[in-house]
Amino acid sequence: MQEVKQWPVKIMLVHPKAPFLKGEKIVIAADCAVLVNRDIRDRFESDAVIIGCPMLEDPRRMFERIKMIVAESDAKLEVYTMEVPCCHALHLMVEKAKEEHGKQTESEKYIVRVSGAVEPYSKKIDESMIEAERRAHRGH
Structure with missing residues (x-):
């Protein structure tokens, strides 16, 4: 059993x-x-990792909490979301929080494909992302 670091x-x-x-x-x-x-998942051993779901949790409250975290930290931020469009709000929340606090801290943004592959976030929703969302809601 692995010890929880945070x-x-x-x-x-x-x-x-x-x-x-x-x-x-x-x-x-x-x-x-x-x-x-x-x-x-392995990042939990070395980095602070915080998680949330912009679709299932109140997005306003989540944004307010992210703003407070960004205001208190000068840490580099890495953001990982799934490829489905509903997840993209997390990228927007982090960027808006940095903007509102005038933070110039480094940040990197990534999309995790349903296959597990990771790629840089391009700020665009492509057809494969929309199809992944459709499949998820159809249950296949």
């Missing part, structure tokens, strides 16, 4: 001044991305 992990439960957020990097990931890609 608790809690959910964006909505993390205190913006939590000591584990004071490191060099914070990984902000969609719940599903952590389960689909082992590399993101």
Whole structure:
């Protein structure tokens, strides 16, 4: 059994001044991305990782919490979301939070495909992303 290095992990439960957020990097990931890609899961051993779902959780409250976290930290931010369009809000929340606080901290953004492959976030929704969403809602 592996020891938990941080608790809690959910964006909505993390205190913006939590000591584990004071490191060099914070990984902000969609719940599903952590389960689909082992590399993101493995980050829990070295980086602060916080997770949330912009579709199933209140997006306004999530954005407010992300703003508080960004305001308290100068850490590099890495954002991982699934390829489905509903996940893209997490990228927008992080960017808007940085903008509102005038933060110039480095950030990297990624999309995790349903296959587990990771690629840079291009700020565009392509046909394969829409099809992944359709498949998810049809149950296949």
